[in-house]
Amino acid sequence: xxxxxxxxxxxxxxxxxxxxxxxxxxxxxxxxxxxxxxxxxxxxxxxxxxxxxxxxxxxxxxxxxxxxxxxxxxxxxxxxxxxxxxxxxxxxxxxxxxxxxxxxxxxxxxxxxxxxxxxxxxxxxxxxxxxxxxxxxxxxxxxxxxxxxxxxxxxxxxxxxxxxxxxxxxxxxxxxxxxxxxxxxxxxxxxxxxxxxxxxxxxxxxxxxxxxxxxxxxxxxxxxxxxxxxxxxxxxxxxxxxxxxxxxxxxxxxxxxxxxxxxxxxxxxxxxxxxxxxxxxxxxxxxxxxxxxxxxxxxxxxxxxxxxxxxxxxxxxxxxxxxxxxxxxxxxxxxxxxxxxxxxxxxxxxxxxxxxxxxxxxx
Amino acid sequence: xxxxxxxxxxxxxxxxxxxxxxxxxxxxxxxxxxxxxxxxxxxxxxxxxxxxxxxxxxxxxxxxxxxxxxxxxxxxxxxxxxxxxxxxxxxxxxxxxxxxxxxxxxxxxxxxxxxxxxxxxxxxxxxxxxxxxxxxxxxxxxxxxxxxxxxxxxxxxxxxxxxxxxxxxxxxxxxxxxxxxxxxxxxxxxxxxxxxxxxxxxxxxxxxxxxxxxxxxxxxxxxxxxxxxxxxxxxxxxxxxxxxxxxxxxxxxxxxxxxxxxxxxxxxxxxxxxxxxxxxxxxxxxxxxxxxxxxxxxxxxxxxxxxxxxxxxxxxxxxxxxxxxxxxxxxxxxxxxxxxxxxxxxxxxxxxxxxxxxxxxxxxxxxxxxxxxxxxxxxxxxxxxxxxxxxxxxxxxxxxxxxxxxxxxxxxxxxxxxxxxxxxxxxxxxxxxxxxxxxxxxxxxx
Numbered sequence: 001x002x003x004x005x006x007x008x009x010x011x012x013x014x015x016x017x018x019x020x021x022x023x024x025x026x027x028x029x030x031x032x033x034x035x036x037x038x039x040x041x042x043x044x045x046x047x048x049x050x051x052x053x054x055x056x057x058x059x060x061x062x063x064x065x066x067x068x069x070x071x072x073x074x075x076x077x078x079x080x081x082x083x084x085x086x087x088x089x090x091x092x093x094x095x096x097x098x099x100x101x102x103x104x105x106x107x108x109x110x111x112x113x114x115x116x117x118x119x120x121x122x123x124x125x126x127x128x129x130x131x132x133x134x135x136x137x138x139x140x141x142x143x144x145x146x147x148x149x150x151x152x153x154x155x156x157x158x159x160x161x162x163x164x165x166x167x168x169x170x171x172x173x174x175x176x177x178x179x180x181x182x183x184x185x186x187x188x189x190x191x192x193x194x195x196x197x198x199x200x201x202x203x204x205x206x207x208x209x210x211x212x213x214x215x216x217x218x219x220x221x222x223x224x225x226x227x228x229x230x231x232x233x234x235x236x237x238x239x240x241x242x243x244x245x246x247x248x249x250x251x252x253x254x255x256x257x258x259x260x261x262x263x264x265x266x267x268x269x270x271x272x273x274x275x276x277x278x279x280x281x282x283x284x285x286x287x288x289x290x291x292x293x294x295x296x297x298x299x300x301x302x303x304x305x306x307x308x309x310x311x312x313x314x315x316x317x318x319x320x321x322x323x324x325x326x327x328x329x330x331x332x333x334x335x336x337x338x339x340x341x342x343x344x345x346x347x348x349x350x351x352x353x354x355x356x357x358x359x360x361x362x363x
Numbered sequence: 364x365x366x367x368x369x370x371x372x373x374x375x376x377x378x379x380x381x382x383x384x385x386x387x388x389x390x391x392x393x394x395x396x397x398x399x400x401x402x403x404x405x406x407x408x409x410x411x412x413x414x415x416x417x418x419x420x421x422x423x424x425x426x427x428x429x430x431x432x433x434x435x436x437x438x439x440x441x442x443x444x445x446x447x448x449x450x451x452x453x454x455x456x457x458x459x460x461x462x463x464x465x466x467x468x469x470x471x472x473x474x475x476x477x478x479x480x481x482x483x484x485x486x487x488x489x490x491x492x493x494x495x496x497x498x499x500x501x502x503x504x505x506x507x508x509x510x511x512x513x514x515x516x517x518x519x520x521x522x523x524x525x526x527x528x529x530x531x532x533x534x535x536x537x538x539x540x541x542x543x544x545x546x547x548x549x550x551x552x553x554x555x556x557x558x559x560x561x562x563x564x565x566x567x568x569x570x571x572x573x574x575x576x577x578x579x580x581x582x583x584x585x586x587x588x589x590x591x592x593x594x595x596x597x598x599x600x601x602x603x604x605x606x607x608x609x610x611x612x613x614x615x616x617x618x619x620x621x622x623x624x625x626x627x628x629x630x631x632x633x634x635x636x637x638x639x640x641x642x643x644x645x646x647x648x649x650x651x652x653x654x655x656x657x658x659x660x661x662x663x664x665x666x667x668x669x670x671x672x673x674x675x676x677x678x679x680x681x682x683x684x685x686x687x688x689x690x691x692x693x694x695x696x697x698x699x700x701x702x703x704x705x706x707x708x709x710x711x712x713x714x715x716x717x718x719x720x721x722x723x724x725x726x727x728x729x730x731x732x733x734x735x736x737x738x739x740x741x742x743x744x745x746x747x748x749x750x751x752x753x754x755x756x757x758x759x760x761x762x763x764x765x766x767x768x769x770x771x772x773x774x775x776x777x778x779x780x781x782x783x784x785x786x787x788x789x790x791x792x793x794x795x796x797x798x799x800x801x802x803x804x805x806x807x808x809x
Contacts (some may be wrong), residue, residue, distance in 0.1 A: 061498055069490050167632060171585075171624065182484065182625045182632075183514045199525070201495065273593065274492065276517070279632060283490035314490060322480055322503055328488065 019338030022349055026341035033341075034334045043326050051323050052331065056316030062200040066084060068273060069285075071210035071310035072097070077303050078217040079261030083151075084293050085221055085256035087234030092140040092155025093262045094286030095162035096133040100263025102166060103132030104270045105224040105277040108188055109174065118181015126191075126209075126267045134256045136162065141255035145248045151255075159286075167279055174277065180304035184278035194272040203272040210268075211304075213261055218300040220257075233300075288314075291339045297346070310335060311346060366661070390729070423439035440712035442475030446505030448463065449481040450512035451627050451656050456687060457680040458626065458656035458698075462511040462534065464681075465700030468733075474704050475712060476588060478503050484514065486629045493518025493524065496530050501529065504765040507711040509534065509589055509704070513589060513639045523549040530711040537793065540720040544794055550718050555703045557726045557737035559763060560768070562696025563652075565740040566677045567600025568757045569693040570650040572608065572707050572750035573675055577615045580643030583622040583635060586807060590654060592795040594616045597652050598802045599767040600757075602646040608753050613801070619644030619648065619803030626656040635662050650679045650693065658684050664691045686745045693750075699739055722789065729764035768792055 038045040076093055083090035090096075107128040109120045118273040136158060143154040158206050174185045221227040232240040232295035233247045241247045269281050286308055296302035447466050451459035454581040459481060466477040482488055488496070493515040497508045507530035509547050510519045519533045519574045529551060537543040570579045580599055581594050598618045605616045621643070624633035636659035643651050644667055653660040653676065664676035665688025675691050678684040682697040703723055724738030731739040740758070743749060757765075771779030772795040781787055797806035 008511065055499070059502055061502065163631070176484050181514060181587065182486075182629075183517055187517050201492075252730060280485040280489050283485070285490070317489070318480070318496065318499055319503075321482075322478055322499060 002354055006260050018349070022345045023342060026345040027338060029332060029341045029345075030337035033337045034330065037240055037333060038326075038330070041173070041326070043324060044111075048320060048326060048330065051319040052313060052316035054316070055319035056312035061200060062315065064197070064200040066312045066315045067202050067207060067310070069283075070308050071206045071268055071272075071345070072283070072285040073288055073292065073307040074210035074303065075213050075261045075265035075268070076285050077267075077292040077307050078214045078300065079258035080289045080293040080297065080302055081217055081296075081303065082223065082230070082261075083254045083258045084298055085227065085230045086251050087237065088144070088251060089152050090137065090140065090155060090255065090258050091152050092158045093258060093289055094282050094284070095155065095159035095260035096136045096259045097134035097266040097269070097282040097286050098159070098162035098166055100129035100133035100266030101258075101270045101277060101281040102162070102169065102266075103135075104129040104267040105174070105185065107171075108192060109185075112188055115124060121192055122194060122271055125271055126264060129263045129270070130260040131263065133261070133266060134259040137255040137259025137262070138252070140355050141252045144255075145252060153313070161281075166277060166281060168276060170279060171352065182279055184274065184276045187212060187276045192271070193275050194268070196272070201273070203268075206268045206272040209264065213264070214303050217261075217303070221298075221300050233235055242262025262289075288335070291335060295339050295342050367675075370681065378479065388789075392656035420443045439473050439566065439709045440469075440533050442787070443473070443475040443506055443712040444504045445469070445477055445507045445509065445708050445711070446497065446500030446503070447476055447477055447479040447509040448483045448496055448511060448515060448518075449479060450483055450498070450514055451481065453481040455627065455681075456658050457683045459511070459679070460683070461681040462509070462700055466509070468701035469704045469708050471711070472701075473708055475708050476506055484629075486632060492521070497522045498526075501526070506530075507532065507708070507716075509709045510536075512626070513587065513786075517597060519552060520547060520549065523552045527551050530707075530716040532704075532707045537720070539718045540793075542609055542790060543720070544790075551716070553707065553716075553719045555700070555707065555721045555723065557698045557700070557703075558722055559593055559696060559698065559738055561725050561730075562698075562738045562740050563593045563596035563599030564603070564761065564767060565754065565758060566652050566679075566694065566696045567597035567602075568740075569603035569606070569676075569746055569750065569754055570597070570652055570677060570790075571601040571604035571616065572753050573693055573746065574650045575673065576647050576649045577605075577611075578619070578648040579619040580640070580648035580649055581618065581804070582640055582643070582653045582655055583620050583804070584626045584655045585624055586622055588794050590622075591798060591806070592792055593654055594804075595795055595799045595802065596767075597654075598799055602801065603767055604757060608757065616650075616801075619643075620798060620802060620805055622805060623655060626707070628657065630660065636660065638678070640664070641667075649673060650675045650677070653679045656680060658687045661685075661688045661692055664688060675768075677743075682739065682741050685741060689744050690715040691745045693746045694740055694742040694754075696738065696740050699733055699736055702734060703737060722793075730762075732759065774798070775802060775806050 035045040038048055053131045055062055057063050076097060080090060080093055104125045108121060110122065140151050140154045140158055143149040144151045161206040170184055176186045193204045196203045200321045229240065230250055231244065233250045234244055237247050265285060266281060270277060274281065292303065292306050292310060296306050313331040313335060317328040320328045320330055372736060379563055399576065447462065449459040451457065453463040454460055464477065466479065469475055470477055472639040476668050478500055482498065483493055483496055493510060497518065500508060508522065509532045511534040513535045516536060519531060519536065519538065523531045531552045533552055533554045535556050537545050538547045538549065539552050539554040540546055581597055583594055584590055600612065601618055602616065605611050606613050621639050623636050623639055628636050636655055636657065640651050640660040641661040644663065651660040651664065658678045661676040661678045661684065664674045667674050668691045675693050678687065678695045680697055682695060684695050685692045703721060725738040726732050726736035730736050731741060746754065766786060768787035770785040771783045774780045775795060777800060780799065
């Protein structure tokens with residue numbers, strides 16, 4: 001027995017090292033691919049990377065902008081983790097952000113001219129965002145549970161509906177006086193904005209919300225019986241069901257939790273970043289959150305650093321067009337390549353482990 | 364055991380790669396100083412020969428004496444860096460390119476240096492705001508910022524409030540117009556607009572002088588004060604040419620506006636301008652006047668003409684846009700931002716920046732003079748010799764004081780806009796509340 005335990009321990013440490021090595025390898029492969037693209041485009045790769053780093057962490061404003069982007073990414077990615085744990089591909093997270101933003105805007109429009117205290121309005125608006133996101137997620141969940149519509153297709157469809165709804169509202173009932181503008185609805189008065197740190201766009205409140213969300217999701221998934229059952233549902237729906245886990249209820253709850261977090265991201269975009277509803281209010285953070293989820297495969301502890309890395313890439317890459325006349329979508333290429341290679345490497349690892357006669361463990 | 368060996372190989376391989384990555388990173392840091400400096404735009408800021416054309420400085424109708432006397436002395440802003448935010452791609456053959464090239468003109472005339480970000484809109488750069496991008500430009504050394512789209516208004520206000528010491532130029536805005544509806548007391552913000560109403564009248568006239576079906580389409584962007592008044596100007600020009608030059612029955616002229624929803628195509632968000640232009644042509648509209656930033660209408664006309672259809676188009680914004688389909692282009696009303704931007708940069712660089720609002724007319728002695736005229740009209744090959752001569756007469760009449768913004772004019776819903784003989788004020792034109800009677804299409808976004 002002792003011998004076996006040692007072997008198992010030995011195996012796990014070795015596997016752990018292999019995993020770390022593999023993931024670094026994936027990162028390097030992604031960098032190599034991006035570099036090849038840069039070179040092919042005739043751009044100096046090293047100064048491109050340098051500009052990204054400088055843009056992201058080279059100044060207080062730059063880094064605070066990174067944190068501004070980090071918050072919705074944190075919320076979306078940690079929400080996605082909950083659904084991932086339940087084995088659900090909640091691609092509808094994008095639409096859940098959008099619908100959260102829509103409800104937040106709606107509530108603020110209703111209350112902005114009342115005598116209610118701004119703080120209360122903001123709190124209600126944030127809650128409305130969470131409710132909105134949860135409702136939108138519930139739609140995907142109900143479609144999945146009772147309609148037999150795969151959550152990927154349902155979610156994707158609902159994303160389009162949410163985007164179309166936003167556009168209709170901005171150019172229709174919520175348009176600025178006489179003008180339908182791509183720049184969105186009329187901005188809310190300053191008093192209805194989440195307070196920011198002087199001179200920066202960063203709101204400590206939204207930052208706090210983002211960090212709190214990650215902690216809650218981490219505890220929920222890693223330290224609670226609920227999280228265990230959720231993961232059991234995700235690992236094998238049937239086995240979990242046979243063991244007495246009410247699986248479809250758990251799936252729905254996962255949808256609601258993810259939707260609430262995504263909706264909060266939308267609410268933060270409205271109350272702390274744009275101060276109005278704009279056509280692309282989600283800024284693609286839902287899809288980025290999904291990529292982060294795939295990249296870190298379930299492990300909640302990794303949400304914060306990887307989301308920060310993605311946010312830094314997004315903000316830093318804005319320097320590329322300014323300084324190097326490069327398109328800033330390069331950061332998207334790097335992010336996409338990263339996810340691709342990590343998934344690829346993970347696939348290769350599992351294949352290798354199977355061939356070696358070992359049961360593939362957690363990634 | 365093979366699995367141990369291969370796992371070792373993997374680990375060693377990964378470590379090697381990691382070392383390479385660290386090396387790359389270190390190299391990146393090490394070489395940063397050289398590489399960043401070489402990255403400056405490859406413009407020819409070789410001591411601009413400003414002396415040649417300075418005699419013709421913006422003496423047209425602008426009210427700024429400062430610019431004329433400062434530009435007279437050679438490069439006035441050498442070493443000064445200005446930042447520009449462009450709403451579309453810098454090479455869009457339209458609005459953004461016209462602004463971008465005006466920036467290059469400023470570099471040439473004043474010795475100042477431009478840095479810019481293009482595609483400043485939340486569809487192309489999700490998660491950003493104009494004010495944030497403006498700050499990025501400031502961090503890269505910009506001392507003043509050009510916000511070159513009406514869509515950036517919120518960004519202008521936010522940025523100007525946060526940075527009251529940085530001169531802000533808001534192209535096409537009215538925030539600095541004391542008599543305007545949207546005046547905001549922001550001392551560091553100035554607005555510049557060209558009187559494109561004239562350019563659009565010429566476009567409308569060229570269209571009416573050419574159409575064989577009597578049906579003119581107007582490919583509109585989004586609906587706001589600016590786009591309404593420009594579409595209406597094109598209609599006024601068309602109606603004048605149709606009834607006064609060609610002496611035709613006004614009832615036989617059809618002028619329809621179709622809005623796509625934004626200044627350029629955003630797939631999935633706006634209507635596809637190619638599709639809208641194509642619909643016009645398929646429905647018997649043989650001339651399409653573009654009001655959007657890009658050249659889809661002209662390109663589409665070129666395609667259809669290649670298949671034997673008799674159609675024409677008039678692009679917008681940028682003098683070089685005719686090249687997209689030269690034979691079917693009747694001409695292009697374009698902005699020439701250069702002179703006004705030279706004025707702005709010169710004022711800012713010399714510390715004389717103050718809030719102003721300029722609505723610059725064409726230089727009627729030569730509307731196509733690149734150093735003096737804010738708005739021009741460049742004829743295309745599609746315009747017949749007859750029509751060209753008639754258009755010249757029309758332009759001459761405009762230069763001589765012909766005013767088409769004169770009553771009787773009704774709004775689209777029939778309410779009186781201008782009584783008989785009443786001349787529209789700047790406010791009435793700028794804030795035209797609806798399209799005019801006789802025009803078809805949406806007046807207000809629903």
